Amino acid sequence: xxxxxxxxxxxxxxxxxxxxxxxxxxxFDVRAGSIHALMGENGAGKSTLLKILSGAYVPSGGTLVIxxxxxxxxxxxxxxxxxxxxxxxELHLVPEMSVAENLFLGHLPQRFGLVNRRAxxxxxxxxxxxxxxxxxxxxxxxxxxxxxxxxxxxxxxxxRGARILAFDEPTSSLSDREVRRLFKIxxxxxxxxxxxxYVSHRMxxxxxxxxxxxxxxxxxxxxxxxxxxxxxxTLVQRMVGRTLADVFHYTPRAFGxxxxxxxxxxxxxxxxxxxxxxxAGEILGFFGLIGAGRSELLRLLFGATAxxxxxxxxxxxxxxxVSPREAIAAGVVLCPEDRKKEGIVPVRSVLENTNxxxxxxxxxxxxxxxxxxxxxxxxxxxxxxxxxxxxxxxLIRNLSGGNQQKVILGRWLSETVKVILLDxxxxxxxxxxxxxxxxxxxxxxxxGVCVIVVSSELPEVLGVSDRIAVMRxxxxxxxxxxxxxxxxxxxxxxxxxxxxxxx
Amino acid sequence: xxxxxxxxxxxxxxEFFDKAGMLVVLAILFLxxxxxxxxFFSLANMKGLALAVSMTGMVSCTMLFCLxxxxxxxxxxxxxxxxxxxxxxxxxxxxxxxxxxxxxLGLGALVGFINGFVVAQLKINALxxxxxxxxxxxxxxxxxxxxxxxxxxxxxxxxxxxxxxxGVPTPIWITAVCFTVFGFVxxxxxxGRDTLAVGGNSEAAHLAGIAVxxxxxxxFTAQGVMAAFAGIVLSSxxxxxxxxxxxxxxxxxISACVLGGVSLTGGVGSMAFVIAGVLIMGIxxxxxxxxxxxxxxxYVARGLILLAAVLFDRWKRRKQ
Numbered sequence: 001x002x003x004x005x006x007x008x009x010x011x012x013x014x015x016x017x018x019x020x021x022x023x024x025x026x027x028f029d030v031r032a033g034s035i036h037a038l039m040g041e042n043g044a045g046k047s048t049l050l051k052i053l054s055g056a057y058v059p060s061g062g063t064l065v066i067x068x069x070x071x072x073x074x075x076x077x078x079x080x081x082x083x084x085x086x087x088x089x090e091l092h093l094v095p096e097m098s099v100a101e102n103l104f105l106g107h108l109p110q111r112f113g114l115v116n117r118r119a120x121x122x123x124x125x126x127x128x129x130x131x132x133x134x135x136x137x138x139x140x141x142x143x144x145x146x147x148x149x150x151x152x153x154x155x156x157x158x159x160r161g162a163r164i165l166a167f168d169e170p171t172s173s174l175s176d177r178e179v180r181r182l183f184k185i186x187x188x189x190x191x192x193x194x195x196x197x198y199v200s201h202r203m204x205x206x207x208x209x210x211x212x213x214x215x216x217x218x219x220x221x222x223x224x225x226x227x228x229x230x231x232x233x234t235l236v237q238r239m240v241g242r243t244l245a246d247v248f249h250y251t252p253r254a255f256g257x258x259x260x261x262x263x264x265x266x267x268x269x270x271x272x273x274x275x276x277x278x279x280a281g282e283i284l285g286f287f288g289l290i291g292a293g294r295s296e297l298l299r300l301l302f303g304a305t306a307x308x309x310x311x312x313x314x315x316x317x318x319x320x321x322v323s324p325r326e327a328i329a330a331g332v333v334l335c336p337e338d339r340k341k342e343g344i345v346p347v348r349s350v351l352e353n354t355n356x357x358x359x360x361x362x363x364x365x366x367x368x369x370x371x372x373x374x375x376x377x378x379x380x381x382x383x384x385x386x387x388x389x390x391x392x393x394x395l396i397r398n399l400s401g402g403n404q405q406k407v408i409l410g411r412w413l414s415e416t417v418k419v420i421l422l423d424x425x426x427x428x429x430x431x432x433x434x435x436x437x438x439x440x441x442x443x444x445x446x447x448g449v450c451v452i453v454v455s456s457e458l459p460e461v462l463g464v465s466d467r468i469a470v471m472r473x474x475x476x477x478x479x480x481x482x483x484x485x486x487x488x489x490x491x492x493x494x495x496x497x498x499x500x501x502x503x
Numbered sequence: 504x505x506x507x508x509x510x511x512x513x514x515x516x517x518e519f520f521d522k523a524g525m526l527v528v529l530a531i532l533f534l535x536x537x538x539x540x541x542x543f544f545s546l547a548n549m550k551g552l553a554l555a556v557s558m559t560g561m562v563s564c565t566m567l568f569c570l571x572x573x574x575x576x577x578x579x580x581x582x583x584x585x586x587x588x589x590x591x592x593x594x595x596x597x598x599x600x601x602x603x604x605x606x607x608l609g610l611g612a613l614v615g616f617i618n619g620f621v622v623a624q625l626k627i628n629a630l631x632x633x634x635x636x637x638x639x640x641x642x643x644x645x646x647x648x649x650x651x652x653x654x655x656x657x658x659x660x661x662x663x664x665x666x667x668x669x670g671v672p673t674p675i676w677i678t679a680v681c682f683t684v685f686g687f688v689x690x691x692x693x694x695g696r697d698t699l700a701v702g703g704n705s706e707a708a709h710l711a712g713i714a715v716x717x718x719x720x721x722x723f724t725a726q727g728v729m730a731a732f733a734g735i736v737l738s739s740x741x742x743x744x745x746x747x748x749x750x751x752x753x754x755x756x757i758s759a760c761v762l763g764g765v766s767l768t769g770g771v772g773s774m775a776f777v778i779a780g781v782l783i784m785g786i787x788x789x790x791x792x793x794x795x796x797x798x799x800x801x802y803v804a805r806g807l808i809l810l811a812a813v814l815f816d817r818w819k820r821r822k823q
Contacts, residue, residue: 336710343707
């Protein structure tokens with residue numbers, strides 16, 4: 001096949017989720033024998049695109065064109081049959097089974113209905129040799145290093161005759177040596193005429209490996225170009241270059257003297273002790289890529305994960321809580337990142353979810369529910385935060401994401417709050433509700449609450465924060481004032497780049 | 504036109520069925536049995552029926568909490584038997600009713616606490632944990648009794664199971680009190696609401712400051728005490744401690760709860776419906792007895808009813 005022939009093309013692909021357009025009319029093609037990089041901020045639509053490619057999502061509009069034929073996959077088996085393999089960050093292998101079994105899972109060589117172990121071992125050995133790996137096929141997959149597992153995943157894709165391979169951040173947990181090996185194999189695949197789609201945040205990798213690049217932003221296709229024609233600077237600009245109407249309601253405020261002081265905080269997910277301060281009435285944003293340790297930091301501050309080192313002071317008072325219960329009593333509250341899994345109790349009502357925490361203090365003798373307080377508090381919070389619900393008896397799972405988030409905020413506004421920790425407070429929420437939540441954040445800050453907000457969205461973190469801390473690889477890389485911060489600056493600090501390391 | 508069924512006309516019926524489903528089933532079942540099963544609707548049979556479900560009723564109160572918190576307890580049948588045996592042995596040895604009852608309740612509390620600790624603190628699956636304690640406690644009952652029924656020598660003790668107040672047998676009164684108390688705890692106390700939150704989403708409950716581990720341990724402990732108490736009442740009724748008794752009792756209790764709409768995934772459950780579930784199971788069994796259906800067939804029928812209830816629950820959730 002001619003190397004410039006597109007093996008895979010996205011043709012006007014769109015993807016709607018309730019309230020969010022994850023992909024909007026995206027078209028580009030990936031050629032045989034070429035490595036095609038795909039870049040964009042978190043939430044730009046890269047993962048959605050890969051999920052459509054793998055058959056996990058069915059696009060709301062547009063089609064895939066594979067080897068000249070229009071295709072829509074309605075399940076992952078279709079994608080496999082079309083010689084497509086997507087290799088994810090979390091690998092889809094079974095750690096308890098052997099390497100050989102993993103390689104041929106679903107089509108194990110059989111004889112009389114029994115697995116033919118000898119044929120299996122031979123075939124597995126052949127496949128592993130093909131990618132230059134010397135792994136005992138009978139080893140349990142769980143005993144292999146992450147790099148080796150990735151190799152097994154690639155070998156698995158090849159055993160199924162994959163001609164189009166997509167990699168999602170493949171190097172994020174590999175050692176340098178493993179990265180070298182991976183690159184070598186990817187280049188070999190290219191030489192064999194495979195089409196490679198390569199998603200990564202790491203600039204060096206993209207420039208080292210890629211032939212062409214496509215940039216996505218807010219679900220839209222920005223540009224597809226030969227990598228030789230772009231520079232790092234233009235790349236960053238293209239990724240972030242956007243203007244947003246002022247939905248952030250930002251108003252400068254006077255800060256109180258005392259606030260939150262964190263000294264030498266250490267624990268799981270942090271690679272270096274973290275120290276920072278946030279004054280009463282200040283909004284401190286935390287920016288970073290996924291996995292940079294931001295959520296872990298918030299959980300440590302909230303006492304949801306046990307800290308191994310460090311010290312907290314709030315309003316001059318030294319605090320040392322070891323559970324969320326104690327944190328709440330001290331005035332520290334958390335709105336978690338994953339609303340469904342950690343925030344709401346889906347099978348209970350808006351009222352139950354609002355009063356989940358504060359009722360402990362409001363109950364008569366600490367035991368009996370105060371029905372009238374429960375009713376009025378739930379109604380007041382819903383009115384205050386403009387929660388759209390037919391009644392407070394409505395099950396919370398029937399509400400939209402934005403309203404669920406407001407109920408969780410209402411849960412904390414029922415308490416006396418000194419520090420509020422918000423982890424991706426507007427993820428999956430439509431623009432209108434986002435703007436309302438920014439307004440609530442400003443109001444809280446004005447009332448003297450110390451607001452700490454983690455966000456992966458650059459405009460958001462820049463729009464709402466007084467100061468911005470950038471986290472990279474488990475530590476605070478820098479803390480910038482609002483006036484000094486820009487999208488390019490934050491992204492450069494957050495990306496694991498040599499230039500960033502040097503600065 | 505039958506095909507143009509408008510959603511507005513359908514909604515109130517669907518909603519009513521959703522809210523009162525099992526109560527309707529209970530009413531229809533009761534009416535049907537009264538009309539078509541001979542001797543069903545008589546005072547003597549009603550008393551017999553209520554007495555027959557009294558133990559299931561008591562233990563289903565705490566089982567409701569256990570299931571609502573997203574857990575499971577298979578050890579209750581064994582605790583019933585072992586508590587009865589222990590009460591008998593201690594009463595006979597010490598000649599004190601109080602000591603016997605205290606020992607049995609203590610055993611129940613201990614078993615329940617161990618279940619709760621292992622499940623909540625050590626995070627072992629409740630099914631496995633209580634499957635283990637179920638066998639351990641069943642074995643202990645045999646060891647304590649030497650494998651045979653222990654006759655109780657203290658006649659004062661028999662009043663608990665065999666006396667009556669206003670013509671209603673005491674165990675029925677006790678069950679009614681349990682329903683009331685636990686229904687109140689579930690609906691009107693912080694503990695009850697916390698239980699439902701823990702079952703609905705334990706991570707969210709934890710992050711909202713609810714002491715999840717403590718709630719779970721308390722529930723399991725209460726469950727153990729309740730099962731032991733039911734065992735004491737039973738031993739009083741039959742005037743002996745029987746190490747063989749109540750095999751499969753745990754399944755009867757769980758069936759009644761599930762029939763009463765308690766979600767096995769936790770977070771959903773109400774006392775009124777559990778009472779309905781208990782009565783449905785009781786009525787079906789009672790009617791089958793009156794119609795001389797052989798025991799072997801009764802097992803099949805009970806299993807089918809449970810399966811139907813669970814499928815109904817799934818169907819209802821799918822619809823939402």
